[in-house]
Amino acid sequence: MRRHLPGCRAAAVMWIAWLAVSPVSFAADTAPPSVLVQVAPVARHSLKETVTAFGRVQPDPDQATSITLKRAGMVSLLSVRLGQRVKAGQALLQFDTAPDALMQFQQAEAAANFARSDVERVQRLFKEQLATREQLAAARRGLRDAEARLHAQREVGNDRVKQVIHAPFAGIIAQLSVSRGQRVPADTAAMLLASHDALVVPLGLEQEDAVRVRSGQAVALASVFRPGVRVASRVGDVHAMVNPQTHLVDVYVRVPKKAADGLVLGEAMRGVITLNEKQVLAVPRSAVLRDDRGAYVFIVRDGRAHRVDVGTGLQADGYVSVSGEIKEGDSAITVGNYELTDGMAVRETAP
Incomplete structure (x- = not known):
């Protein structure tokens, strides 16, 4: 007659218990795997290429003016600084005319006075038939030339010992090329006044x-x-x-x-x-993946992720335009898509 050891009986009990729970464990192990994902709708967006x-x-x-010193002289007073805002009519600088420039005006003025007197003299001689018509015409021509030279001297300001230059309009001193006490030649651009x-x-x-x-x-x-x-x-x-x-x-x-x-x-x-x-069909940038086949997007259909190859275009504001076998309203996977393979089951969660 055989005798069963207590240890053998205990092992048999454990074996029976394992057989009782093993079908449940097998069922759990054979459940299809799924990935938790977030999705966004494929929609039309206005994208800008920038x-x-x-x-x-x-x-x-086109709206800036150069303040130019037309004659030689010295900047005796400078009233503005670079970048300063000025009002229309505001004093910008005081300018003293150079002695040589003053002398040029005086010479031109003397020449004009002499030419004027010469015309009067030739006219008297012409009336007395002591001068020809050609001589009178030459004297008048000389007067016109002398007056033109005098006018030119006044235009550049050689007739003024001192002159205060004012802003022609309200603006900003955009450039400043002179300083107080500086001697400058004629036609020096002292500053640029910008509107x-x-x-x-x-x-x-x-x-x-x-x-x-x-x-x-x-x-x-x-x-x-x-x-x-x-x-x-x-x-x-x-x-x-x-x-x-x-x-x-x-x-x-x-x-x-x-x-x-x-x-x-x-x-x-x-x-x-x-x-x-x-206006293009677009998805969030995170929805677009790439491999050796090109760009693609995972779309959720019937609880599973389906790979859709797409072409991409404009990218702006976090979106990418897409084309291909994809349509407006599809659910594109934006988070969790790196873990997916075509046909894998997914579970959607809110962002």
Whole structure:
């Protein structure tokens, strides 16, 4: 007669218990795997193709005036500084005429007086038939020439010992080339007066971007160091050459008058130029994946992820335009798509 050891009986009990629970474990192990994902609808969006460039606020050259000292002399008083705002009629500087220039006026004035007396003398002789008609004509011609030279001397101001030069309009001293006590030759540009409400921003673009820019395209300007300062404008002129200093192509953007008061000359600006704007079918950028076959998106259909190969286009504001076997209203997977394979079960969750 056989005897069963207590240890054998215990092992048999454990074996029976394992058989009782094993079907449940097998069922759990054979459940299809699924991935937790977030989705976004495929929808139509207005996307802009843009290019970004940088520049600095400058006076509009069409609205700036050079204050030129037409005669030689000395700046005896300078009343303004670089960058200063001035009012129309405000004194800018006092100028003393050089002695040589004064002497030129005096000589021209003496020559005109002599020519005037000579005409009177020849006229008396002509009446007495002691001078010919040709001599009278020559005397009158000499007077005209002498008076023209005298007028030219007055035009450049050689008849004035001192002169105070005033601002012809309200503006900003954009350039200053003289200092108090400085002696200057004739035709010296003393300063540049720019209209304070006529400003431009020349933006520097790479050549491949500049060829796509056209006059009239929308530009969003923003101050680099004051992001809250924003100006809406449009492209003015696109230069047809590379700036030799910056090696970029200059694109001029005019600042509207109502926005000019909020800017200062030399302020660094960022400009975003809108090259193109279209209504397109788009998905969030995170929904688009790429491999050796190209770009693709996972779409949720019947609780499963289905790979859809797509073509991509414009990218803006976090969206990418897509084309292919994809339609408006599809649910594109935006989070968790890196873990997926075609046909895998998914569970959607809110962002």
